[in-house]
Amino acid sequence: MGHRRSAWIIAGVLLGASGLGHAQRPITQQALRWNADALGNHRYLVQVDKPANAVRVLIPWRRRDAHPEQVAVIVTAPDGSVVPNVLRGRIDPASGELVFQATQAGTYAIYYQPYVSKGRSNYPTVTYATPSDTADAAWKSRVGDASRWSRLPQATVLRYEAVDDFDAYTSMERTATADELQALLAAHPTEGLLLFPETRANPIRMFDALPESWAKRGPGGALSDTAQRGEYLSFQLGAWAPRAAVNDVRVSFSDLHADDGASLPASAFTCFNLGGVGYDGHPFTARVDVAQGRVQPLWMGLDVPLGAKAGLYRGRMTVTAEGLPPQSIPLAIKVGSGSAVAHGDDDPFKLTRLRWLNSTLAQDDAVVKPLTPITVHGDTLGILGREITLGVSGLPARISSRFDERMTGFSKTSKALLAAPIQLTVEDDAGRHVLTSAQRAQVQIDGPGKVHWQVAANAGALQGEVKGSLEADGSMVFAIALSARQDVSLRDIRLSIPMEHAAAAYQLGLGRQGDRAPDDFSWKWNVENNQDGAWIGSVNAGLEFHLRDENYRRPLNTNFYHQQPLRMPVSWDNSGQGGIHLRSEANDYRVDAFSGPRRMKAGETLHYDLVMRVTPFKTIDPPKHFAERFFHKYGDLDAIKADGADVVNIHHATPINPWINYPFLEPAAMREYIDAAHQRGMRVKIYDTVRELSDRAPELPMLESLGHEVISAGKGGGFSWLQEHLDGDYIAAWHVPENRDAAVINAGQSRWHNFYIEGLDWLARNVGIDGLYLDDVAYDRTTMKRVRKVLQAHRADPLIDLHSASQFNPRDGYINSALLYMELFPYIDRLWFGEEFDYQKTSPTYWLTEISGIPYGLMGEMLQNDGNPWRGMLFGMTNRLGWSPGSDPRALWKLWDSVGIEQAEMIGWWVHDTPVKTGRDDVLATSYVRRGNKTLIAIASWAPQTVDVRLAVDWKALGLSPGRVSLTAPEIAGFQPRASFKPGDVVSVEPGKGWLIVVE
Template sequence: MLAAAAASGQEARHGTGTWDADTLGNHRVVLEVAAPSEAVRAIIPWRRRDSSPEKKSLLVVDAQTGARVANVARVSTTRETGEIVFQPTSGKGRYFIYYLPNVGSGRSNYPKVTYPEPEQTAAADWLQKHAAAQGLPAAAVVEFQAIDELNSFFPMEVIATAAETKALEDQHRDKPYLLFPEDRRFPIRMTDDLPHRWIGTGANRPFRGEAARGEYYAFQVGVFASGGPVPSLRVRFGDLRGPGGALVRSSAFTCFNLGGRDWTGKTFAKALAVPAGKVQALWMGVQVPADAAPGEYVGSVTIEPAGLAATAVPVTLVVSNQAVPAAGDNEPWRHSRLRWLDSTHAADDDLVPPYTPVEVKGRVVSVLGRRISIGDAGFPDRVESLFAPEMTRLGDTPRQVLSGPIAFKVESADPALGVFTGTGPRFVKQARGAVAWESESASGALAMRARAQMEFDGNIEYEVELRATRDVVVSDIRLEIPLARSVAKYMMGMGVKGGFRPASYQWAWDVEHNQDSAWIGDVNAGLQFTLKDDKYSRPLNTNFYHSKPLVMPASWANNRRGGCRFSERADDTFLVGCYSGPRTIRQGEVLRYDLRLLLTPFHPIDTKAQFATRFFHAYKPVAEAAATGANTLNIHHANEINPYINYPFLRPEQMKAYIDEAHANNLRVKIYYTVRELTNRAAELFALRSLGDEIFSKGPAGGFSWLQEHLATDYIAAWFVPDLKDAAIINTGISRWHNYYVEGLAWLVKNVGIDGLYIDDVAFDRTTMKRVRKVLDRGRPGALIDLHSANQFNVRDGFANSANLYLEHFPFINRLWFGEYFDYNSAPDFWMVELSGIPFGLMGEMLQDGGNPWRGMVYGMTGRLPWAGDPRPLWKAWDEFGIADSRMIGYWVETRPVKADRADVLVTTYQKDGRAMVALASWAKGPVTAKLAIDWKALGLDPAKARIQAPAIDTFQDARTFKADEPIPVEPGKGWLLVIR
């Protein structure tokens, strides 16, 4: 039994029971019939929070037989009470009324749950005789039951009746609003009703709580707008005075609903008003000093609505002798982790490996493998890449990415308008990991102020403010990026699938498309540009893009007049022109043409780590995983140690025991943990909901029954695990929840010992990913992050290229796993750009149907054990050759030592002293033969003594020996792995 509460003059107990919830629903009333009868009447004070219960079916079941009772009459069904007449088919005994039966349909992981309307099952003669009969025996209410405590409505979702609420209002008719302080053990869940609990405890009462020394103590104050709307709220905290003059300073308090620090570390404030008749929970916390003297600390919290009288809530905090570790964070029920929402953990300008400090010499800014020269207006007039073509090292000769300066230009009938001219950059910040500069320039009556920050990974963020000093009419304001045509070999983004770029292309803004950026470049040099304004809000991704799409930037999009043109020019230029079209800019009007430039690659590829790190992607006994030869375990959610999605805090002891065992067997363990959605098991769920749409996206509701019964409205149903009844809802694109995420990761590193993350699509920005990388590197050197994504180039996902969408995160991860719905029959240029990761300094693995192992080897990729494909035979061949210590020379390298005589058979060489492993793969439509052109000198081999052998590799190839000039037969979609020695 959960507890008991007075209801309509009787004790209505609340507890849990066991039954088939999938058939009968999550809630029932237990009734007792004292004696046999043709009909009995049950008056049920169920106090339901759901709307329109009269439109929902209910089932009466005979507890003795398990059979449904057909003869049932619903005399009255309201949210407060139900009057039900039914035939007790087994006479005396217990009967159940299941009052929220539901029906599920749709995909198992995205269920659609509906509540059937009432149906008439009673016999006509029984109904006529008993439905309206007076003096029927009463069926007594014994207990209200839920299938478990998680599903229980008690106590905070058991509503007060209208009469009780009015009586309470009448007691305080001189108050325009009422306050209900509440313990953290009872999160306020409803906004449309008062919980019945508050009728008993009363309004405007003092608050008394119990805290441990060193605890961050969380509590609530519910604001009920009883007398009309309550305008903008403020909260004022007083000191708490304790034994012997001890103080808990007012500065130790926080109200999370009124502001805090965002994911970038900036402070913000929120306006908060309460509509008439609504309830708003104010979640607060106070840091109790670790050395606080035990005893009572007394003070007050004052609620101050604008234009209304303030109300003080007396607060007594009883501090015990007990000291709690980590401010209480080891026990999620305490809600102490709410302070994580304002964390600035790892929000600094330091580096992460393998990057080098940012260097500034004059106007030249250098980072690992790249450098730019800044022009007078603050934009790069030169971008250089120092990465060698094979991408395993830096070279000596820079490659020019641009054929001319990046510039903003204005077209207008006014001859004074044209190119912006400025006085050059003024550096305002120089740190190891970032430098920032400002510049001012003008074009006639248009003044432009640009502020840029370049970070160690090659990311350059621009805030570009354009202001008119008088009314100006323009036909266009555009950004021009002139790329060297030789560098602009590949492209992805803005509707272009990854691969060879088109000779010309035009794109326009469209909210239906998750497109605001494009990458253009070659394997060892390129850049991505992203167009934004100051109202940018990260959209949702994957299946949920259309629930929260891009906010069209007013400057660039200009009511769909804006877009981008891509075209080849005669001067060895591939020109990108991002135009915004005609407009009138009024005097004093400000437009923000913000943008991001991301210079690629980020770092050399790490082939040794790629071939030495072998994933096992499943939760299995450690010994079983170790026996496969894998050395890194990825633990998804929905299992014994990580059961609930994106909240890996409920079974830390079990997770740590598993990880400790893995470490003892020289295995690393990474876990699934991200922020796209959050389980309904999260301890802070209702506190987060009290923040409005800050943490969770608003949406059409629906989904699994728990969500509909306890959240009701304003959410987007997300992933559901049927076996665990784990129902998640969608987070917003960016929020303080990402601060919590970073702190949660730090807690896992310290307390559980995880070795990294498996991220299933990314629902946060690069600032958060950078912090994630720092937390892992500082707490667990050598930790790994791998990123999985399904192909998002479809209508549902807004035709986004996964690699382009997540490119800002690539500097901080170790491996890609792309992914469901990717077509491995695609051409090599698609493989290079959207699958391999190589142009960005990464390598990857294949997923859909296990991938294509022959083509994968050309890019150093395999399937992932045991999820898709079995790479163990290839692992064996790698180890026999020693591939981890080889030098990878890909088919894209002009000076590669081994080539095929066909363009549709690609060859990548893994070279060691005295031998080489050669991967061939065919993209030909049918069987072909290919002859190898071998640079024996480059391989360091004597052709007269060399042998070309295909080792036997299970499910991949049979053993075979070839002569140096012998044509090699290649089946379509297959290839060979040869060893030349």
């Protein structure tokens, strides 16, 4: 993302909602009241009754920024001109004293947080202007020092204003003064934890300061609110530790009772800060500690039963903490006679959707199309097109694939990936010991899409436990624990993967871009690199592997890797002694992952975890691929259809999807657009992922209360809204200046993924989306499976396409995008790789393995500089209509239709018996064969100069007679001139270009 964002252009369209994160309804965004880039977002208006050489004003701004004395103020006159003669008196968070020259009567504006924005507009660096003395010396002399200011005319403070409603400070961001805090503490001299109940209407926004309202009203009191039957009611409790840190804060609830005996059970309550259900479906608990001087919001939820009686229910909420007496907060919840629809979820501002954080929707072992249920025959496991046989260690002894080279179907015979069983070996002074077990693995079936097994094994002085699982998509996860029976000195612990030479044709990962598998290559662990494995394979049979331990956490990606990098696995890395060696040997292609010498104490356990995936994940479907024509921009549907496209991708920063990764605030407009598309036989996909989150999300204050469960830790900064309304510990992400949308980076694995899944379900049900456009992804396969299941539950054929900029750079830790996202490939339909991918200076094997997706069961399109159309056609790839003026595949679409490409069989240059060959390795041909009818031959060159080739054609395979065919290159604007050939003619191919030749 960032400078590599695939699409964000607004084309002058602004819009949307305002007041998000405040207790406000969305409104149509008005034009900014003033130029915020010049003056800042906040001001006070003051009235000057008559002209004066100098007037004094005391602004009661109650600021939340830490050092207001270090920030400039700008005073403007009633005519809008800047007043240069201004003096600053006492400036502190409570108030600001100013003296300024008032040459005219009227309303003056005092802007008190002016800022300077530098850097890229989408990743701005905003700093706040420091005070500067612009006052004339003679004027200052006439005004005199501060001791004389009390005699000056006093300006009257009228009101506070913000540049727009969304930027305005809420009442929860007006800080208490030092005197108010002193009075509050004096009134509660012995209390270590002060509690402040709040409804959802006033989200707590400050964690290092108290709001004015709390200081004035004091702690305690009842929490009173109303809800409808069936509604999910959220509310808060602010916990302030003014004198010392308070640890292990806990909350419990009583049943709530009405006067008529009706009740709401305590079990209907949740405190989100104390735990819930993780993104992986596993329950967890969390400890809440409150640092000295800090405010910790505790967010609660009450699931009011749909069958609850109307009435007023009373009960108590009890808060305990280490070393402090319990405190009770009365609860008074009035349940109305009406019934909420879908818990109230259709209105994001009610914050009923917080319950989505603990959702387990689609968290199951069901199978999604086109995957098939796992078959189990003893220790042999079958999945779509692949088979794995387990060895005595619980690791694979045999892996095979039945995918054919065309990648459109299956062969009768299988292709072996392994030349011998995978082995984990322990080497000590006594020799080498292969991890093995006396009993074979007993496979347990969890569901159609998952099985697992467990093996107790031994390797010399180490006792091992292997827990393995296989899923229907080809993913195998091995948790391998090795424990020392006694103190032992080890020379190495090593994993060996011996692959068949025929299967080990290509390799990517470990700092290498996709290419032929190297004859000899060594790699070492390095935290600067997002590298822990590789993919090695051929087009129709391959193996992805990753080395991990029990502390693995998904790193951040796409510009932010170094802010949450890979955790070095203690076992495999072994303080830098571990690594991987790839080499071609006589009998196999060997992968050796070693960890080097170490000592283990008796009882010590190391975790040598391993993740593997068998590719391809599914067959490709060229006819479907060519039939779906993408338009990658918001636009007029009739015009889009007239251009030949039938799938529309809707980005954020568009009228129907204004805010990044929060597509819930313009549902009526989105529904209307999608309905109109469906009426025209078109489909609509929207931009929505979880790598970052718009500041417009109403849930953002609550997510801040969870620490860094959802919002990643960082240095803050970024756009002004983030700095002015968040607590400062975040990573600033994408910003759209045209509609002032700013985002923060989310953690790689969190309950926000549960929220995301529920949100997709809501969008599919209520808005009618046909799929997703994913622009780099921060979630793993667990969430991706759920995405597919949710969309398939509502759409027979949902579409999910994935864009990625190239991650192979120091900023992203030199990770291959294909390897980074390979775990998601079984559940998506199309790739769009992407900015910074090199289409000109890279090899055909790079195209095949890094860009095309074909070895994994996908097809794709090109992006950077509109790609290379000649080489792209070897892989069924064009650029994407609507992206940029140069992205115009309509001429190619027209040719496709003329030859009936949707009825053709695609036979790539990589197929050993491809019917058309050039006789050169640097000029390749892919055929689109309609046997006995037409064949489209795509030719592309990697030769450094113009070369002549003669096509070797298997006419029988085409179902044509060479004496009765014509070979025509139709004229295609920007692609090729018209030309005619005869069988056996020389075809001259320019460097970096090629031909499309119709044979009929």
